[in-house]
Amino acid sequence: MNQSEDALIRQLKQGDQSGFTTVMEMYQDLVYNTALGIVQNATDADDITQEVFVQVYLSISNFKGESKLSTWLYRITISKSLDHEKRKKRKKRFAFVQGLFGNNEEEQHPVEFDHPGIQLEKKEKAGQLMNAMKQLPEKQRIAFTLHKIEGQSHHEIAAIMNTTLYAVESLMGRAKTNLKKILHNYYQEKFSDT
Amino acid sequence: MKKEEEIQQMINEAMNSLNNIQRASPAPYLQTRVLQRLNKTRETLWEKAVWFIGRPAIAVPAMLLLIVVNVVAVLVNDGAAISAVTEHNITGSNDEFSFSVATIYDIENQEP
Numbered sequence: 574m575n576q577s578e579d580a581l582i583r584q585l586k587q588g589d590q591s592g593f594t595t596v597m598e599m600y601q602d603l604v605y606n607t608a609l610g611i612v613q614n615a616t617d618a619d620d621i622t623q624e625v626f627v628q629v630y631l632s633i634s635n636f637k638g639e640s641k642l643s644t645w646l647y648r649i650t651i652s653k654s655l656d657h658e659k660r661k662k663r664k665k666r667f668a669f670v671q672g673l674f675g676n677n678e679e680e681q682h683p684v685e686f687d688h689p690g691i692q693l694e695k696k697e698k699a700g701q702l703m704n705a706m707k708q709l710p711e712k713q714r715i716a717f718t719l720h721k722i723e724g725q726s727h728h729e730i731a732a733i734m735n736t737t738l739y740a741v742e743s744l745m746g747r748a749k750t751n752l753k754k755i756l757h758n759y760y761q762e763k764f765s766d767t
Numbered sequence: 768m769k770k771e772e773e774i775q776q777m778i779n780e781a782m783n784s785l786n787n788i789q790r791a792s793p794a795p796y797l798q799t800r801v802l803q804r805l806n807k808t809r810e811t812l813w814e815k816a817v818w819f820i821g822r823p824a825i826a827v828p829a830m831l832l833l834i835v836v837n838v839v840a841v842l843v844n845d846g847a848a849i850s851a852v853t854e855h856n857i858t859g860s861n862d863e864f865s866f867s868v869a870t871i872y873d874i875e876n877q878e879p
Contacts, residue, residue, distance in 0.1 A: 594798060597797065597798050597801060598798075601792070601793055601797055602790045602791070602792050602793070603790075605791060605792065605793040605797075606790045606791050609791055615791075615794075618793070619793050619794055619797075622793050622797065623797070623800055623801050623804050624804075626801045626805075627801060627804050627805050627808055630805055631808070688788065688791060689789075689791045690788045690789035690790055690791045691784070691785070691788055691789075692787070695784040698777070698780050698781040698784040699781070699784035699785055699788075701781050702781045702782065702784055702785060705781075721785040721786075721788070722785060722788060724788075749782070752782065753778055753782070756777070756778045756781050756782075757774060757778060760774045760777050760778065761774060764770055764773075764774065
């Protein structure tokens with residue numbers, strides 16, 4: 574941890590408003606982009622970003638400084654994003670049960686996600702990859718998202734996920750294999766339809 | 768065969784589609800929204816605390832405990848006050864009636 578980060582954390586721990594504003598300015602894109610990669614919905618990612626910073630403000634006293642501030646922020650963001658997804662799935666299940674009893678007021682259709690940071694010519698393919706990513710097991714999805722969307726190295730991912738470098742490499746390998754399988758099935762179906 | 772090759776190419780294109788992705792930014796005025804939410808959370812925490820204390824399961828035992836503590840305090844203080852008064856009375860009686868036993872030795876060695 575460098576000196577300026579150390580001073581910033583001290584400011585935060587003292588409840589200094591300007592320190593908190595600086596942290597938000599520095600890390601808002603990191604938090605938002607990570608949340609967006611996981612939940613694949615701009616409104617939800619914005620909501621999660623707010624939750625993350627509220628959590629940072631309330632629990633900065635628990636931050637021991639053993640890792641970098643960004644690593645801690647990544648951990649909170651991932652945890653909040655996964656919680657958000659679980660809540661959403663529960664709501665969907667509840668809506669489904671309500672639908673069985675004829676109480677379904679509004680049916681929501683999944684929309685293909687369009688990440689604002691992707692080049693125009695790659696948008697279609699990226700949308701298909703992002704859809705495939707949704708089907709990956711949780712840990713593989715997190716490792717792949719951190720690497721591909723946030724551009725984190727395997728070392729940094731290991732620190733964020735609190736695991737070994739070997740485990741991250743293994744997760745990435747399995748994620749790529751699974752994604753290729755999912756995409757293969759998707760394109761095969763697409764070809765057979767046309 | 769050609770179909771499989773095309774599929775493989777599409778897979779490769781999809782797998783590489785996230786290369787050089789730009790970081791997305793949140794909607795404007797994030798800080799204002801966070802501070803607003805933070806204030807709301809603080810209010811909610813107080814509301815939660817009041818609700819927790821106000822629950823009958825907490826409020827009734829707390830009231831009983833308060834009453835018991837008060838009763839015990841009154842009884843303990845009352846006992847201490849009585850014993851202090853008694854002690855004072857005994858000392859007073861001793862002084863008044865001179866209950867101490869005087870011996871010949873005491874009388875002979877009295878100082879002028």
